[in-house]
Amino acid sequence: MCRNGMTHNPYFKQFLNKCRAGCRTFYVVARLMAMLILSALLIAGCSRQEEHIVSVAAGENILHLFNWNNYIAPETVKRFEQSCNCKLARDYYSDNEEMLAKLAAGAIGYDLIVPTGNAMDTLIRQGVLKSLDKSLLPNLKNINPAYLNSAFDPGNKYSAPYAYTLTLLGFNQEKVKELGLPTDSWAIIFEPKYLEKIKGRVTVLDSQRELMAAALKYLGYSVNDANEEHWQQARDLILRAKPYWAAFSNTSYVKELAVGNLWVAHGYSNDMFQAALDARKTGRKFSIGYSTPKEGAVLSLDSMVLHQSGMRPDLAHQFINFMLDGKNSAELTNLIGSGNPNMNAIQFIHPEIAGNKAIFPDGESLIRLEMLQDFDRKQRRLLSRLWTEIKLRNL
Secondary structure (H helix, E strand, O other), rough: OHHHHHOOOOHHHHHHHHHHHHHHHHHHHHHHHHHHHHHHHHHHHHHHHHHHHHHHHHOEEEEEEEOOOOOHHHHHHHHHHHHHOEEEEEEEOOOOOHHHHHHHHHOOOOOEEOEHHHHHHHHHHHHOOOOHHHHHHHHHHHHHHOOOOOOOHHHHOOOOEEEEEEEEEEEEEEHHHOOOOOOOOOHHHHHHHHHOOOOOOEEOOOHHHHHHHHHHHHHHOOOOOHHHHHHHHHHHHHHHEEEOOOOOOOOHHHHHHHHOOOEEEEHHHHHHHHHHHHHHHHOOOOOOEEOOOOOOOOEEEEEEEEEEOOOHHHHHHHHHHHHHHHHHHHHHHHOOOOOEEHHHHHHHOOHHOOOOOOOOHHHHHHHHHEEOOOHHHHHHHHHHHHHHHHHHHOO
16 A cells, blocks of 8 residues: 555554654654753853852852863872962763763853863864963973973963873783784784784774874874775774774773783873882782884874962962972873973982883984874865764674
């Protein structure tokens, strides 16, 4: 029976009327739910703003910091609070997307945020950042010029560098030596002749930008290359290697490397520092090494910026200048092995960390490092389609 013939059936008409009534009910309920969700978001955002206003009105000195997890040393917090006679209130995020989503949902009242370069680029374009008053930041002179005047913020109008990480290779030193594997090239995670020796013992980051960047670098392209043909080449390289990988992982590789379940991992320098530390502390019979591939890699620079909804720019500038002091900046590096753009901090950093080229690249290595830049909407859609194909295709 054709669809038009159904309209003359009385039972179909009765069914249609019920559907229409049900749709109207659903529409009303959906509108109510949407209003409730929107109200909750607004209340959440307003409550932070009201809390902040009350704190100021009550004469309390509170600085609201929105930062990455475990990205400031406890002793640093304590000393800052003593120096400014204030309290440092902290909220956390685990990646830039989470931070941007929370702000987009209406979270307000943050005086300071610590975004990575491409996320900072988004915030600047959205017009939600305040300009820095550099007359209040005499310690800005401590920053290595190589980390200033980035493409995201020319002249550092909005940002002051905080710390950085490198995306690189971590590995079980004894096992890769035994197997004769190269640890200075992305080939170890992309070439079958190496992967067949470590099948099921290697992971890569669950990040479309980071994994594509590694593939593009291995192919001889920039991490910010937006040529569709080059992206397809990178996709094919990844799909060829995928059957050999144990997983796409952003966090578990730290523990798995440290206990010996993984032999190679694509990840972040501060995570590899932690895995090496954990393996050493637990008395493992192997050691974890990490290195920056000769083809080049991603450098992610995190910077301190002032959000427009913050109500204490005075305390925010005090905090920035405090963190630009060499000793205070060094405490984070000694805690988690983060890279440090502060020239004055080197004297306070443990020698074994300061001498590690995977954390502090020399001039030759630095030339091969790139910061991820934001893509436009069309490019993001294409990259998302390629990433979906990579994740879903079974080989």
